[in-house]
Amino acid sequence: MHVRKINNPEEAPISLLLVADPSKKAVHDYINRGICFVLEVEKEIRGVFVLLPTRPYIIECVNIAVEERYQNKGLGKLMLTEAINIAKSNGYQTMEIGTGNSSIGQLALYQKCGFRITGVDRDFFIRHYDEEIYENGIHCRDMIRLSKDL
Ligand code: COA
Numbered sequence: 001m002h003v004r005k006i007n008n009p010e011e012a013p014i015s016l017l018l019v020a021d022p023s024k025k026a027v028h029d030y031i032n033r034g035i036c037f038v039l040e041v042e043k044e045i046r047g048v049f050v051l052l053p054t055r056p057y058i059i060e061c062v063n064i065a066v067e068e069r070y071q072n073k074g075l076g077k078l079m080l081t082e083a084i085n086i087a088k089s090n091g092y093q094t095m096e097i098g099t100g101n102s103s104i105g106q107l108a109l110y111q112k113c114g115f116r117i118t119g120v121d122r123d124f125f126i127r128h129y130d131e132e133i134y135e136n137g138i139h140c141r142d143m144i145r146l147s148k149d150l
Pocket of ligand 1: 019020021063064065066067070071072073074075076077078098099100103104105106108109112
């Protein structure tokens with residue numbers, strides 16, 4: 001099992017990236033501006049994340065996703081830990097991450113990895129997404145912003 005950087009945006013696993021963010025426009029924007037990494041086991045891609053430098057010393061982890069059949073087996077935590085290590089070793093001081101108010105499991109994972117809530121972008125998903133999103137029986141409206149000092 002290893003995490004490797006994707007050098008050519010065309011190699012990025014688009015369908016897996018779309019699991020984390022249903023907006024094709026946003027996904028293409030992230031992979032062109034950020035650095036895409038995949039988690040591979042015997043050449044099979046099981047997970048993906050994108051690191052996007054936003055401001056000096058600050059990097060955001062966007063589009064983290066694990067193939068559905070491999071979820072809840074620790075791969076998401078392993079990738080986020082690796083993302084933190086990559087950012088630290090490249091001199092970043094803060095990692096940011098954002099998720100929907102309805103993404104209960106994601107909020108649990110991020111806080112278990114040391115991220116703390118810094119703010120709420122109210123109605124973010126209403127403003128930026130055409131389709132309504134529901135998860136866990138909750139209407140996804142607000143973006144919860146979290147960050148971690150590295
Ligand atoms: N309450 C408490 N803890 C919860 C929880 C809940 N409702 N749901 C999940 N968790 C915890 C688990 O217990 C686990 O923590 P632990 O290791 O301390 O037990 C952790 O969250 C999940 O870890 P892991 O198994 O590594 O997650 P994963 O491999 O399934 O990856 C995602 C997590 C989010 C990347 C994956 O589920 C996914 O791809 N989801 C779809 C895409 C997505 O939503 N991406 C994020 C966009 S913001």
